[in-house]
Amino acid sequence: MGNNKKFAVILSGSGVFDGSEIHEAVMTLYAIAKHGATYEIFAPNINQYHVINHIDGSVMNEKRNVLIESARIARGKIKPLNEFNPELFNALIIPGGFGVAKNLSTWAFDGPKCSIHPQVEAAIKGMHKLKKPIGALCIAPVLLAKIIGNATVTIGKDTSTAQAIESLGAKHQPTGHAQVVVDEKNMLFSTPCYMLDATIVDISNGAKAVVSEILKWI
Template sequence: MAAVRALVVPRLLAASALAPLPGRLRALTPRAALHGSAPLFGARVALVLSGCGVYDGTEIHEASAILVHLSRGGAEVQIFAPDVAQMHVIDHTRGQPSENESRSTFAVDGKDCRVNEDVARVLKEFHAAGKPIGLCCIAPVLAAKVLSGVEVTVGHEQEEGGKWPYAGTAEAIKALGAKHCVKGVTEAHVDWKNKVVTTPAFMCETALHHIHDGIGAMVKSVLELTGK
């Protein structure tokens, strides 16, 4: 795992290195460089997605914002995703689960959720090696579940009239033994001890550019922690 300096994870699932891996995390692109051939000399980053779609995987705007900020930071990126069956797949034309298709289990199991074994392994390996980890939206729950005593944020702890509709997630994070830190949507929380950086993203009902700014703060801190 020494080849990869940082891990950035949107939504529920997390990931690996710039090489073939044991287990069921698969690279989504044949080359690390995306949409360009210019050499990059910044941090090498693994970006892990969990499918595509706000109701059943990675929120596409979050993924795009992460890639934009990583590109601006000069990072060399390769994208991964778990090669596993999903709990469900949403038909976005109907807003309902598709039949005969099946994704972590936090959405239904809360603090008793199970984390994909390869995702948990990679998080632990990055953490043990002192490599920075970035997580946005609901994905900080992964760190709370897998890494003992970690500090994370999913935003505010009260709904505040619907602005923070998933505020109850903070209590689940505390129940897992992690510390929840209240942050605004344009902010990121840095757990300096564990090198874990988190930001609320779409845990907040707000304008898209606020989500973009918060993810930018997360990516900037992750890249700074790589020392590159």
């Protein structure tokens, strides 16, 4: 089991359309704890790209902060991402949600030409350099494809996103629920979650699968 194994979790806000996908975030935290490991949560201290009304999808005329919104999911126990030190953790994991593509990067607008927030890039590169496992759920594997390049990842079965990933020199593997693609060379672990049509049980199974796979490699 995951005794004394420590995960860093990067969140991107609170809510699927403008932040972290809450089911994915919570089920990831649950899976880590259930496997006997511990976690610390981080998020960049930046404004969200925008705020979405999650009932009707409309853009709301207000500003919110990614760190403060992520703190809702973290129950207040969260640190700004610029304090992340890869030396102190065994693994890094990033749940999905549009916050990954709007706040942590500009993927939602620029696709493969996107920029990635420097603190997010530093966190991923820091873990990669130390050959420590990095997990990514849902849309989050695009960050790994963009930063690492010759990575092998999955986002499920979405053809256009898969093609965008391959245009970066990465390899995409189609997957179903709770399947984990392991890139041994780069120590990357990805699973599709809500990139597929999913229930909360599927999300729980996906988070559990990716966390247990990572723990085998620590």
